[in-house]
Amino acid sequence: MGSLTRAYEAVFHGLDRILGGWFLGLAARFVFAAVLFLYFINSAFTKVGDGLFGFFHVSVGAYAQILPKMMEAVSYNTAEIAFFPYKLIVYVGTYMEFILPILIVLGLFTRLAALGMIGFIVIMTYTDIYGHDVGADTIGSLFNDNPSSLIADQRTLWVFVMLVLVLKGPGFISLDYLFGRWSRR
Numbered sequence: 476m477g478s479l480t481r482a483y484e485a486v487f488h489g490l491d492r493i494l495g496g497w498f499l500g501l502a503a504r505f506v507f508a509a510v511l512f513l514y515f516i517n518s519a520f521t522k523v524g525d526g527l528f529g530f531f532h533v534s535v536g537a538y539a540q541i542l543p544k545m546m547e548a549v550s551y552n553t554a555e556i557a558f559f560p561y562k563l564i565v566y567v568g569t570y571m572e573f574i575l576p577i578l579i580v581l582g583l584f585t586r587l588a589a590l591g592m593i594g595f596i597v598i599m600t601y602t603d604i605y606g607h608d609v610g611a612d613t614i615g616s617l618f619n620d621n622p623s624s625l626i627a628d629q630r631t632l633w634v635f636v637m638l639v640l641v642l643k644g645p646g647f648i649s650l651d652y653l654f655g656r657w658s659r660r
Contacts, residue, residue, distance in 0.1 A: 500585070500646030503639040508580045511633060519572035522565075537569045543606040571595060579640065582649020589640035596633055600626055 522537030523530050538553050539546045542561060549555040556562055578588035603609050615624015622628050645651050
């Protein structure tokens with residue numbers, strides 16, 4: 476049994492040495508790109524106007540998605556929303572939903588972008604639960620026999636992918652790594 480344990484440890488420690496510097500970060504960024512990138516980008520596009528310059532115009536939909544109860548209270552009239560802090564929150568939230576996913580996929584400022592995405596997911600979850608009044612079925616719960624709740628289960632996995640990037644970095648195949656090598660020269 477002792478030699479089997481040593482062989483087992485040798486194989487997996489060897490894999491960790493070979494893959495440790497690049498694989499986890501690249502894998503986490505690949506999973507993010509494959510599963511979540513288009514979700515966040517498409518969601519961000521619902522918050523801006525149409526056309527070439529529409530990107531620079533935050534839509535009423537952005538306010539309704541980010542500040543749902545406040546928008547309902549002012550009959551969806553954005554002129555009645557104070558710039559600070561509410562319009563600022565909407566603008567920052569809208570454009571961070573574009574910027575952070577792009578940074579993660581490119582592997583640029585990855586740890587900071589992943590930390591920002593964790594904050595974004597937490598705020599998004601709070602808004603969904605308390606702002607949009609989603610039901611218990613949608614919220615779900617952890618440690619049950621149903622792994623498909625839209626909030627508790629899925630967003631826990633999203634945050635886990637982001638935590639891998641915060642803790643391990645983007646890996647060798649990233650702009651962070653290239654710029655780091657360039658700056659050390």
